[in-house]
Amino acid sequence: MVKYTSLRPVLWTENFDDTIGFYMQVLGFNLHGRNDEWQWASLYKDEIHLMIAKPNEHEHFGKMGFTGSLYFNVDDVDTLWEELKLKTKICYEIETFPWEMREFAIYDNNGYILQFGQSVE
Incomplete structure (x- = not known):
């Protein structure tokens, strides 16, 4: 049986810097890694990890929403x-x-x- 060890959601945004700022300044997350060329960042607070990304042409941003x-x-x-x-x-x-x-x-x-x-x- 495969053991699942964590879940790290990726939040797509057209507002890359603003979203990183919201999670860091308002919620107190820390920046773990960032790649401006890819428009991707990893954030964490305590045991919670999430990623922020600007969608690319393969992700069809806007056609399917987070529900x-x-x-x-x-x-x-x-x-x-x-x-x-x-x-x-x-x-x-x-x-x-x-x-x-x-x-x-x-x-x-x-x-x-x-x-x-x-x-x-």
């Missing part, structure tokens, strides 16, 4: 809410849901939905 959200599990969702609520566009405010998660969601600079949650069990 989900990125869900981040965090250890102090209330503090993060206080840090982000005035810095970003809100998708939905912090709330404790019946499935025992306290969470909120924001939009990044591209309109991707980023959800942040913490178990309240």
